[in-house]
Amino acid sequence: MFRSFLIKYGEIGVKGKNRYIFEDALMKQIKYGLKKVDGEFAVTKDKGGRIFAEVKSETYDHDAVIEALRHVFGIIAFCPVVHVDDTSIENLKKEIVKYVDEAFESKDFSFKINTRRAHKSYPMTSMEVDAALGEAVLNAFPETHVDVHDPEVDIRVEIRDIVHIYSKEIPGAGGMPLGTNGKAMLLLSGGIDSPVAGYMAAKRGVIIDAVYFHAPPYTSDRARQKVIDLAKLLSAFSGPVYLHIVNFTDIQMAIYERCPHDELTIIMRRYMMRIAEQLALKNDCLGLITGESIGQVASQTLQSLYVTDAAVETMPVYRPLIGMDKQEIVNMSEKIGTYETSILPYEDCCTIFVAKHPVTKPKRQVIERSERNLDEVIDGLLEEAYATEELVIVGRE
Ligand code: ATP
Numbered sequence: 001m002f003r004s005f006l007i008k009y010g011e012i013g014v015k016g017k018n019r020y021i022f023e024d025a026l027m028k029q030i031k032y033g034l035k036k037v038d039g040e041f042a043v044t045k046d047k048g049g050r051i052f053a054e055v056k057s058e059t060y061d062h063d064a065v066i067e068a069l070r071h072v073f074g075i076i077a078f079c080p081v082v083h084v085d086d087t088s089i090e091n092l093k094k095e096i097v098k099y100v101d102e103a104f105e106s107k108d109f110s111f112k113i114n115t116r117r118a119h120k121s122y123p124m125t126s127m128e129v130d131a132a133l134g135e136a137v138l139n140a141f142p143e144t145h146v147d148v149h150d151p152e153v154d155i156r157v158e159i160r161d162i163v164h165i166y167s168k169e170i171p172g173a174g175g176m177p178l179g180t181n182g183k184a185m186l187l188l189s190g191g192i193d194s195p196v197a198g199y200m201a202a203k204r205g206v207i208i209d210a211v212y213f214h215a216p217p218y219t220s221d222r223a224r225q226k227v228i229d230l231a232k233l234l235s236a237f238s239g240p241v242y243l244h245i246v247n248f249t250d251i252q253m254a255i256y257e258r259c260p261h262d263e264l265t266i267i268m269r270r271y272m273m274r275i276a277e278q279l280a281l282k283n284d285c286l287g288l289i290t291g292e293s294i295g296q297v298a299s300q301t302l303q304s305l306y307v308t309d310a311a312v313e314t315m316p317v318y319r320p321l322i323g324m325d326k327q328e329i330v331n332m333s334e335k336i337g338t339y340e341t342s343i344l345p346y347e348d349c350c351t352i353f354v355a356k357h358p359v360t361k362p363k364r365q366v367i368e369r370s371e372r373n374l375d376e377v378i379d380g381l382l383e384e385a386y387a388t389e390e391l392v393i394v395g396r397e
């Protein structure tokens with residue numbers, strides 16, 4: 001019965017030229033989301049800047065459209081809309097009754113009809129249409145009653161060349177459309193946190209590239225596949241993800257052989273950051289994103305974060321989860337659908353070589369001095385790591 005979806009989006013702070021960028025990006029993402037849905041759709045914008053996803057095919061998968069629109073950042077809410085071609089009042093009365101009948105299982109609610117006319121040439125005023133249609137609904141469904149001040153159901157009737165009827169508002173994902181805030185490089189591990197961090201940055205309109213460090217043969221193909229799967233889950237929100245897979249084995253071995261074992265984690269982390277930064281520069285990313293939050297583990301004390309951060313020279317490191325508790329992050333990963341995959345028990349390259357008692361308060365100068373033990377080999381190892389980088393693109397249509 002519904003033939004289009006009215007897209008509601010926030011316009012606060014989005015004015016002038018920015019408004020077009022925002023709207024165009026939003027329309028692009030809606031199209032991307034609907035590509036996966038059975039049916040044909042057109043995404044349009046009217047003169048008033050209102051965006052509609054219109055159904056062009058005879059039939060379509062209604063639930064899948066709702067699911068797809070719920071994944072599009074920038075949408076605050078959306079309304080399934082019924083189209084009526086015959087705009088005569090007699091026909092509208094019939095259609096409004098049919099609408100209420102089909103859209104609401106229980107009719108025990110208060111409502112108000114809210115008519116707007118695009119052309120004032122329509123033979124009745126908006127208030128006359130409100131009254132006529134309200135009466136039709138009341139006659140057909142005596143359980144309903146009118147409440148013009150605080151109705152449970154606000155039925156919108158928009159008279160244009162055709163008539164739009166809608167009332168249901170489905171909450172969207174909020175945020176800003178992808179592509180309105182540049183691109184950043186997500187350090188994506190197989191854990192719970194980093195996919196959530198990626199989601200949060202994407203929610204603010206940031207396009208996500210990702211890098212995953214693995215250590216074959218110490219980490220398995222299944223661990224690698226798990227990260228690809230996580231990137232795919234993320235791509236349902238973030239659009240296609242370019243996932244760079246970097247072989248970290250030899251660098252890790254060199255650190256293990258040449259540096260104090262209680263400093264392994266922090267030194268490894270610094271090399272991950274350095275490599276991620278280079279990949280970010282090469283791929284037009286404006287920052288790094290990690291899943292760290294203060295104090296969660298030894299490598300995330302303020303001192304550790306300071307020393308980790310110091311390895312990055314040219315760009316900011318964004319940590320969207322910085323102030324969240326683990327349980328809050330878990331809840332969010334359940335909500336976005338990455339949790340089940342994240343908890344699969346495959347080995348992680350960081351856990352293989354970790355010391356029993358890693359330093360929790362690393363000193364920058366001490367760590368830098370230890371890293372000098374790598375001087376002879378590190379350039380070659382980094383070169384090798386870049387040369388053998390694999391690119392997996394997930395979520396592309
Ligand atoms: P996560 O749940 O995201 O794995 P974590 O709680 O396990 O996080 P750490 O292992 O300390 O935390 O990792 C901190 C951050 O470093 C991760 O959130 C991620 O951004 C990055 N990171 C860790 N390991 C890897 C890896 N193998 N590949 C890419 N990034 C990684």
Ligand code: MG
Nearest residue numbers: 189190191348
């Ligand atoms: Mg981890």
